[in-house]
Amino acid sequence: MNKVILMGRLTRDPEVRYSQGENAMAIARYTLAVDRRFAKRDGSNEQTADFIGCVAFGKNAEFAEKYLKQGTKIAITGRIQTGSYTNKDGVKVYTTDVVVEEQEFAESKAAGNGGDYQAAGRPAPSAAAGDGFISIPNGIEDELPFN
Numbered sequence: 001m002n003k004v005i006l007m008g009r010l011t012r013d014p015e016v017r018y019s020q021g022e023n024a025m026a027i028a029r030y031t032l033a034v035d036r037r038f039a040k041r042d043g044s045n046e047q048t049a050d051f052i053g054c055v056a057f058g059k060n061a062e063f064a065e066k067y068l069k070q071g072t073k074i075a076i077t078g079r080i081q082t083g084s085y086t087n088k089d090g091v092k093v094y095t096t097d098v099v100v101e102e103q104e105f106a107e108s109k110a111a112g113n114g115g116d117y118q119a120a121g122r123p124a125p126s127a128a129a130g131d132g133f134i135s136i137p138n139g140i141e142d143e144l145p146f147n
Contacts, residue, residue, distance in 0.1 A: 004098050006052060007075040007106050008034035014056075016065040026061035029097075030054055030068065032076070054078070056100035063103065073106040 014030040033049045054076060056064050068074065078100045087093050 002079040004078050006034050008032035009073050012070045014064040014068050028056045028061035028064035054098045060100050075106045076100050076103045
């Protein structure tokens with residue numbers, strides 16, 4: 001079985017190209033910075049990450065082009081694919097990528113923007129009382145669906 005599940009942040013905006021031909025297909029490449037769950041061997045608590053190349057095709061690539069930006073935290077599932085090619089200097093280069101099968105956001109837009117996002121129709125945090133609840137205006141008790 002070849003199944004990969006990753007969660008991380010994009011290191012830069014996805015690079016999107018379209019294949020040639022009658023049925024052109026979008027191909028998106030991006031790199032995920034995936035945090036490691038353990039400390040370094042030298043005992044430091046410095047955060048470490050792996051930088052994993054990902055490639056998405058078709059609708060997944062179009063989604064990446066439209067919605068994913070540098071710093072966006074996403075979760076993906078896919079499979080590992082290896083390959084090789086000979087570069088212009090005649091040297092054989094080996095590649096390893098994760099072919100994206102599913103991708104989704106791993107945090108809210110508010111968390112990604114440092115909390116400055118305000119959903120439409122929601123009161124601003126300053127309108128809330130100190131206990132975290134919004135004050136009910138006087139005279140509205142008869143309109144509430146509960147006692």
